[in-house]
Amino acid sequence: MHGKLVDMVLTNSIDRRALADLLFQLADDELCIGHRDSEWLGLAPDIEEDVAFSSIAQDEVGHATFYYELLAELSDCSADALAFARPANERRNALLTERENGDWAHTIVRHFFYDTFDALRLEALADSEYRPLSEGVAKIRREERYHLLHLHLWFVRLGGAGGEARKRMEFAIDQLWSDVGGLFSWGAWEEELLTKKIIPVSSFELQHRWQERVRPVFAEAGIPWIEDLQQPEKDGRVGEHSPEMDRLLLDLSSVYNLDPAAQW
Amino acid sequence: MKEHDVPEEYEVFEVFVQKTQADFHTHVGSIVAPSPDVALMNARENFLRRESGVNLWVVPRQCVTATPYDTDVDWFAREMDRKYREAGGYPENGRLWKMYKERVLHLDEIVEDLHGEKDKRKNESASS
Amino acid sequence: MSIADKEIRFMERIKAGYKIEATDWMPDEYRKLLLKLIHMHGISEIMGALPEKEWVPKAPTLKRKLAIMAKVQDEMGHGQLLLRVAEDLAAPFGRTREDLVTDVIHGRVKFHNVFHMEAPTWADAGIIGWLVDGAAIINQAALxxxxxxxxxxxLKRICAEESFHMQHGESIILTLAGGTDDQRQMLQDALNRWWESLLFFFGPVEVTASAQRMIDYGIRTKTNEELRQQFFTKYVPRIRSLGLEVPDPKLSYDEEAKRWIWTEPDWEKFGRVVKENQGPKSQQRVDLRRFAHEEQQWVREAMLRSRKKTVSMIV
Structure with a gap:
């Protein structure tokens, strides 16, 4: 039902694994960042923002659900089992998305970095030859528009405010910068994914585009640009994670794990 | 901006939602925000989490000039017969047309002929 | 017009069924009673987000995670709507959002007893969604x-959104009730934990002086006990139909008197919970609210400093 490519993908175990790996990157990224966002519930800087930011958190978890459902079609597992039962070393999210929340500046910086990356990734995947993905991505991109506007506004305002806000923004950028490089990796199967045109651009190109897009926003916020992006010490895309991820999973799955076979 | 020019607190903005382009903007409530653009950004989720809309206005509350409720209750007084300005104010037309073997023409029929049944209903709800 | 004349006219308007508006003249007593009620209502919504938000990171399926996020978000949204109403009432006293929000940190406004309690299991999230919300809905619908x-x-908008909350809560408890023995036990334990709190939630049986004044002013139209009776009528048969046991051996319906007989909770204990923040989770939740507000003063100040007067096209 998904056209020729899927049939081909499903009959070739290497391609099938490559595709699943990509979908896990998307699903795990969105679940982790949505989970972290949702921890702000009831605690945002003002009530109105609390409500607005919660919608962003819900969108992210909603997008994760879409990807896990695609994965469920490719495997024998349910979307919930894929979201709740996989150990850290099977998770494919970038480290940036699993980091524990800091202050509001940390959240704004992280989310702005991630959303800009995600917008570029989705732009690229809109041309994917894997139709179920490119079709879903078209919808997700429309919802991400509000996130980008929201986070861009916050990033520029907090940077431009000077004083304590500016200091906190710079501190958050410092803290998160070493995780940025880890966003662009397409994981262990990049070559296969490129060859099959499941992804149309390389991680190198993605990183270049990100820098082009973020640099002017730094200027707008009056924050000096940092030239170098480092190679991350740990690559989340191949299952390497921080202890923060273990704590996230412990929380995430605590009820589910009481009885994975039960209905909840 | 110097520190002492900064207002101490968020302002109140009245929020207006336009549901579809066939509707006017409707007041739905108010929010506090540090600036109009943040007000607009947050109004979307504070008032349109479920319902859809095509346009939003936020208006600083002090820009609203309003009629009184209690101090001048006659502000909206309409006591005398004004049937002459309503379609229902001309019941004799029907009887008169009968003499000419014709009947009263209603706007609905015209709308229905031009746009079909669906539009007639829309027209009714817009004028009610 | 003298104050006495104004008061007479005000009461006439209320009796005639007119609604009072923020810009209208109103007796000080009316304003203060309303402000106290709506302030507490709004702050309770915001404090009420805290016990439930504990279960957002732990919700056991993707659908539950999304639903409980949406539900807690609605509670914050209701808090926003109610605080705006309270803020306009408080304006003549020179009090603003800042004051109304910080009052809870300084113990100057109470919040509902149910939000001082522990919610240690997923079934508590279910009972909160089903019964605590159920009680709140009866309260709000009466207003x-x-x-x-x-x-x-x-309130009209809040009640419309509560209809989703009702389904959300029922969905969780129906799943648990139809689940494993452990899940059913978890549900029964949670019910046992919450029952007394639920009864206290509606307030004392006797109509206090201020409650009577609120009825006189048409602020509220039903007594605490009328609402509690309504709660029993709606929920007790449903609780029992699930095979759960209501932890009150005395609870029964008196056909002749057409009312429920029930065991009163420890009023004094719950009174301390609400008035002195002495519930098991009172301090922790007030501290969380303090964190949310005070630790983020810098954010609000920064947003005011960098405000733009004009909205450039945000596309």
């Missing part, structure tokens, strides 16, 4: 005909 226009308008 729909309040004499204060701005309150009536936000």
């Amino acid at each position: 729909l005909h309040t004499s204060y226009g701005p309150y009536a308008r936000v």
